[in-house]
Amino acid sequence: MTKRMTNTFITRNDLQRAWVITKREIRDSFRDWRIMMPILFLTLFFPALMNFTAKAAVDFVSQYGAEIIGERLIPFLLMIVGFFPITVSIVIALESFVGEKERHTLEPLLSSPLSNIQLYLGKVFASTLPPLAAAYMGIIVYLVGLYINLHWVAPIQLLIQIVVLTTVQATVMVSAAVVISTQVTSVRASNLLSSFVIIPMALLIQGESVIMFWARYDVLWAIIFGLVLLNIVLVRMGVQLFNREELLGKDLDEINVGAMLKFFRKEFVGESRGSIIRWYRYEVTKSLKRLGIPALMMIIVLIAGGIIGFYHAALYPLPLALLQDVINSSSGLRDRLSDFGFFTTQGVGLVLYQNVRASLIAAALGIFTFGVLSSVVLMLPISLAAYFAGQAAAAGYNPLLFLAAFILPHGILEIPAIILIGAATINLGASIIAPPKGKTLGDGWLIALTNWVKIFLGVAFPLLIGAAFLEVFLTPTIVVWALGK
């Protein structure tokens, strides 16, 4: 009923019941000319047009000895022919739930004994299958035409890649669009929010286009893998967020800033009753306890970043002589470091500003990427440090000593700060996938945001202040001492 779908095991009965919904929706789609005309056009006419384009292009470039352009264009157009029909799936998916709500046909459906997952799956299948079938047919039309005109046969691996890529892209778009459809209150709002699906997909297609012309088809497998993971996240998100009461009950998409601020304040202050000690004891501790798994994930990411950085030191070595020069000719190092702001309070401010800015950028990126990009951003300094440690190793120095001198003095405070900020950001990004039980998406996100602010202000920021002082005063002192200058 109103509890979220926590049991996500799909049974055969679930699929059979979902199919009842899917069948009806597909039949209804076939009666809607606004859906059928684009599908027919993209299935029949568009592949023929691409055939013509491919042949014309191949004939043209051959005149100038640039056959490679034609060779790369043909598979690229195969990908396009498969992609265009599946864009129709967004249209169907975006109005899958909210459209029924607007037409007042949703309540009888919600009153039926279909479980949440059966209803959800039925809609997802209904949005995916017709455009996907059209995409496959379009690919067939294109390939048949290519064989007739150019005697071109697609390599089997490439064909499998394109078919799988098309399928996964369709399911990702549909999964994202259905999530939107369950969360908004009007088709108009869902269309506006569709840009969150369309723009990333458009960027992805551009990237894939580059890969196709570059003929690095092996990279497509990595893209497919990433999209599969994304699809799993989106389906889980959709399943977690699906709520009959919110679907039917919410009538207005309203940003009530006052209510949000009030909620934020209530969560932030909590049981502190104005006492900072109580705030740390109850609220910050509570927030820290929520970060167990995200912190572990962040540690793993940082370790991985370190390994990647160290590994790349061997792949991309700095000139050894340059490194040794830097180390050996470091007379007057202290003065030169002072010129860069070390050993000055101004330097502390600069380092702190840089770290805070990086934290905020990571948080902003994490919100839109379920915490993924934030982890990458926060991982970079560790990777860089490991890279230089690898370079030191290559130059014959002890990398651990390098790290102990150059990183550890301030890292002892900064690295825990990075872990906590990264963990809080993962928590923030993940809050939209699975809000806390009994909370709406908005409330769950606000709670995660409040946690982030508590962790940042209460723990990470003080650590960063300490780390800035150490980085500006202590670390260079140790470095100068270690280098004997």
Added chain:
Amino acid sequence: MIESHNLTKYFDDFHAVESVSFNVPAGNVLALLGPNGAGKTTTVRMLTSILKPTSGTASVAGYDIVTQPDQVRASVGVLTEHHGLYLRTSGEEYLDFFGDLYGVPKDVRRKRIKNLLERFGLDEAGDRRIGGYSKGMRQKLALIRSMLHDPPVLLLDEPTSAMDPQSAKQVRDAIADLRQDNRAIILCTHNLAEAEELADSIAIVRKGRIIALGNPDALKDQLLGAKEMEVRLAASHNGVGDTVSDLVTVVARGDSWFRYRAENFDRANPILIKRLSDQNVPIVSLTEVPRSLEAVYLRAVEEDEGTT
């Protein structure tokens, strides 16, 4: 069949339904009367396990609305506030779809669809698109949808709205038949005559609360006072009321009429008629003073306004 104990629903600070309790046994009809926004639809949605109550409990056909929502929904037929029909689908297809959703076997649902369409005069329209139906036809189709899986409980929101008198009668007859078949029915309606005709008990809902609950006669006695009879005479007969004051309590009188109450009308009325006849008083009529449900409703609202 339907039991509700202090069912309450808040939407943020808004109290949509407040401590609603009632019991609808099998073979009974409860009419929920109230203005728009009173909480009738919210109550029905809780009983259909679409909305979760803020507090309180309820069971439908023996299933708890919170912990057994799928079983509740399988046992309930709902006629929603908006008919919720797919306009590009034909009537038969639509009913076949919902019958399938409710797990009605194919051969059974085909027969039921045919019978129900015939019963409600939609058999010839069954293969036409719903988009071409009139309002009344759509309402009937939605009602058929709610009955198709033969549920033991029916929740009907304004079943006869937008219907012509003949269709409305068909629907009322169908509801009466369903009651005879031992189903528990909740009827949300603004039509007081319909509620009086069909309901075994009436709940008057206002601002999310039930302000009056009982069978129609009990509510009339409670809110309008005891039943009264009125005698009309052919000519003026002053003082005739005094001749029967030992038998009944005369509450009002005029030149050629008087109204009275009695403890037992079945016993008192024949004696009264005989006595008046013996006195050669020409009786034109002896009727019950009408106590309409409308008067009950208005009195209930008036009293509630006075106390709040």
